[in-house]
Amino acid sequence: MNVAETPFDFVTASYLTRIGTPSAGTLAELLTGLENCSDASIFHHTFQTLGVHHFLTKGFSNDFAQWTLASVNRNDLAEQLAALDIRDYTAIAALRSDLCRMVRDFCEAHPQFASQTGLERFYFCESVEVTVPLGRSARTLDEFREGLEHLSHAGFYFHFISSRLRLQLQTNDFSIWLSSSLGLRTLADSFNHIDVYTNTLDSARAKMLRLIDRERRKA
């Protein structure tokens, strides 16, 4: 069995939600908010919300799309916003730019809807991340499996989803370690191809465990 020189250290992350001052009642105000809010706010309403709502595997993508659908009733724009896939982004600036472009284009094309007041306001918030080591590490695939199986949702989300922004790469902590420390490139790629939009955190983890078991049988 391969033994990695560098262990995988399991970490957990907890998120506090900081209430921001801006809020939006119309699409035009949403656009202003998107242009001016902090990076932590864009992260909160896209990456973080996907982690918190992981159990919604149909039709939920991010808070902006949900508000546009449920409060402003603009299905067309909501659909566009929901189609944004956070896996395509390794930097908040690019994600913000695309969000702004979509809302701006819509407001320009449909000025009558830009100032229409929504049923509820949209409140911009921010995520404040607190990470702590779990005191669990892995040097072999067996140890990694054990750690993965016992990871909390927040820990799993931290390593699998929000890691993209930290790494600024279109991959995740698990895949990087499997590939670079254990040389398991195929397994690493399979992990990275698991769809976070159509899986819950639990079903994504279950798929990973099955992939590991298959790898162990091969060995």
Place this chain on the structure above:
Amino acid sequence: MTEVLAASRIPLENYAEVVGAGEIEELRALAKPLRGRSIEMINSTAVGGGVAEILNRLVPLAEELDLGIRWDVMKGAEEFFDVTKSFHNALHGEPYCPKPKDFEIFLSYNERNRASLPRDAEFMVIHDPQPAALIEGRPPGTNHWVWRCHIDLSHPNPAVWDFLEKFVTRYDAAMFSSPEFSRQLSIPQYLFYPAIDPLSEKNCPLDSEFIQQVLQRYQIDPQRAILTQISRFDRLKDPVGVIRAYRIVKRYFDCQLVLAGGSASDDPEGALVLKDVLRAAEHDPDIKILELPAWAPLEVNALQRASTIVVQKSLREGFGLTVSEALWKKKPVVASAVGGIPTQIIHKHTGLLAHSVEGTAYQIRFLLSHPEIAAKLGEHGHEHVKENFLITQKLKRYLALFLVLDRR
């Protein structure tokens, strides 16, 4: 100040079955850097009300994580609580002209309690407006003071809020149940949801036999659809509006309506509302109006579990934890988009929101026609509560807050 010894003693490990062992391991990891650190929770009552209920559960769990936590309640006479009751209502937006004497009373009781404060803990958590002025005696030093506001400050009476704001802005942070309830403040504000305890009598799993007994006691037919609203008899909960919605639904579906709440006997306003509700019910045998003794948690639990659809048609709402209670039991919920309800009901994902009597009736009819969608909403609602509104999540938020304050 009087120290409160929390009544509830449910071991942390018991929650592993509900939330998973990984979540408990995570709580222990977050608590590790805080082991032995002193935390003081201060509020104004040890019994009754949501804050006391939450602290009764939270404090023992924090002790299990080896945190030096203590819970004290303020001492006050009738004149103090009369003033704070008026402040409370005024902060909710009710008209009120405070007299200078009211502010004096408020400050003098805060000062007296400050003098008897047993210690200055490293983390001082002050709940709600009543003890907010305790910060006056904050020693220059390194401890952290946070203010947890459980009430809706979106439309406060300006005179009362101006008075209170001077104290609030001296804290290191404030926490609110919804962004909508917060104010523009110079200090950081965090979102802290209220929480339910999945192992409490109100939310624990029940035998179907007990549920049947409760239905039988109140002559509710388990074979027909049951619509339920659990809330005190208060105009802001719009029980008459629920009856109107039920009547619209009844044209198309054979159903029963259960309106259950605490006894209105010692609440003059509640008694008037109850009278209106009885009048609106017009002796319809399918409308069950239940005055439950002291909220009878097991009976509320049984009624929620027996329901086909749970309704919360409030006109105004704090957080509305009855919604989370119903979602935890995997019930489809139709609720008004007010207060903290939209946080719990993500429209078309974890329940359905409505904005009128007709809208409420329409959503109920939709769910009665599509039981498979109703079931899915209930399942998602359960997961939503598990991720966000359980007592273990609340404890996690506190741990994260203390770590954030410590790292500043």
